[in-house]
Amino acid sequence: MSQTKPVYASFRSIGAYVPEKILSNADLEKMVDTTDEWIVKRTGIKERRIAAEDEHTSDMGTKAAELAIRRSEIAKEEIDLVICATVTPDYFNMPSTACIISNKLGISNVQAFDISAACSGFVYLLSVAKAFIESGMKKNVLVIGAEKFSSIVDYTDRSTCILFGDGAGAAIISATDKKEEGFIDLHASADGAYADFLVTPAPGAIYPVSQKVIDEGLNFVQMKGNETFKLAVKTLTKDVKEILQKNNINSEDIPHFIPHQANYRIIKAVGDALKMREDQVVLTVGKYGNTSAASIPMALNDIYESGRLQTGELMLLDTFGGGLTWASALLPFAGKAINK
Numbered sequence: 001m002s003q004t005k006p007v008y009a010s011f012r013s014i015g016a017y018v019p020e021k022i023l024s025n026a027d028l029e030k031m032v033d034t035t036d037e038w039i040v041k042r043t044g045i046k047e048r049r050i051a052a053e054d055e056h057t058s059d060m061g062t063k064a065a066e067l068a069i070r071r072s073e074i075a076k077e078e079i080d081l082v083i084c085a086t087v088t089p090d091y092f093n094m095p096s097t098a099c100i101i102s103n104k105l106g107i108s109n110v111q112a113f114d115i116s117a118a119c120s121g122f123v124y125l126l127s128v129a130k131a132f133i134e135s136g137m138k139k140n141v142l143v144i145g146a147e148k149f150s151s152i153v154d155y156t157d158r159s160t161c162i163l164f165g166d167g168a169g170a171a172i173i174s175a176t177d178k179k180e181e182g183f184i185d186l187h188a189s190a191d192g193a194y195a196d197f198l199v200t201p202a203p204g205a206i207y208p209v210s211q212k213v214i215d216e217g218l219n220f221v222q223m224k225g226n227e228t229f230k231l232a233v234k235t236l237t238k239d240v241k242e243i244l245q246k247n248n249i250n251s252e253d254i255p256h257f258i259p260h261q262a263n264y265r266i267i268k269a270v271g272d273a274l275k276m277r278e279d280q281v282v283l284t285v286g287k288y289g290n291t292s293a294a295s296i297p298m299a300l301n302d303i304y305e306s307g308r309l310q311t312g313e314l315m316l317l318d319t320f321g322g323g324l325t326w327a328s329a330l331l332p333f334a335g336k337a338i339n340k
């Protein structure tokens with residue numbers, strides 16, 4: 001009797017795109033009642049990037065994807081699934097940003113769709129790619145986290161406008177028969193009981209575009225910051241402890257811990273609770289702010305481009321966001337490293 005060989009999902013490459021324009025804390029001091037000192041102390045953020053007016057989520061996603069494809073050494077014709085995580089799609093209803101990106105990349109006749117999991121989007125994408133690959137349905141999946149968060153931020157609201165930025169990150173996830181190259185574990189979850197912690201009320205079926213939406217600013221992100229902060233620390237810590245324990249791995253043996261880049265204080269609290277050394281924790285929040293679904297792949301791209309991420313090294317991803325959603329993943333980098 002013939003037996004099918006097991007197939008594993010492997011992380012082949014990473015790419016990112018960072019818009020040129022910088023919005024500094026000094027710029028924000030001129031826009032709202034805040035100070036550089038307050039922002040740095042409470043969030044660790046010094047600046048964030050803002051896309052140009054005519055630069056859309058799909059443009060940033062396409063640029064990140066082009067890099068990831070080139071670095072994967074896989075021809076774009078071999079890609080058989082394109083998925084994009086975003087809460088700032090080019091169009092809120094249709095078509096999906098994944099379809100637009102596929103077209104811009106010259107990839108046609110492959111399945112393409114978006115997912116909505118806010119800041120957890122990228123790790124959610126990895127779970128989808130893993131399921132498609134390990135079931136044998138797909139071989140090379142292009143995953144993209146892209147956000148033009150500035151399009152839903154109210155730049156008169158000091159409690160949110162200091163946090164968010166724009167950008168994109170992408171990766172190629174491929175089938176392999178080498179178990180050591182495959183994802184070790186991935187956990188993704190959600191609790192809609194906290195749906196009102198992070199909301200963009202409009203446009204949607206509840207609030208289609210109307211004068212009320214414009215008058216009340218319902219098209220902007222609303223956040224219960226402090227409540228979200230406390231739950232983020234608790235959930236992220238618990239999630240990482242569980243995935244490490246389940247796989248018999250000690251936190252000090254993880255070379256790269258890549259948490260969602262929402263707030264330095266959240267990252268520090270989680271890192272301390274896990275007894276992580278500073279050199280293990282990847283930090284980009286200071287220069288990019290919170291880029292939602294793009295945050296983890298942008299951070300990964302940073303350590304890749306600096307030569308810190310080596311082939312075979314373990315990556316621990318941990319994220320938390322609107323929904324509420326959260327997810328963690330433990331996987332080796334199965335791509336070619338940059339040698340510096």
Ligand code: UT7
Pocket residue numbers: 033034035038039042043119158159162224225226227228229232262263266290292320321322
């Ligand atoms: O990515 C998805 C998940 N999102 C997050 O994880 C975000 C989590 N939340 C946070 O990062 C933090 O809660 C914030 C940075 C948003 C706020 O920091 P906080 O330490 O939780 O402050 P707070 O909301 O409790 O506000 C403390 C004070 C308030 O003033 P009073 O009431 O004490 O007089 C705020 O009005 O700070 C005030 N405040 C500000 N002051 C100067 C709020 N925003 C600002 C500001 N500049 N930008």
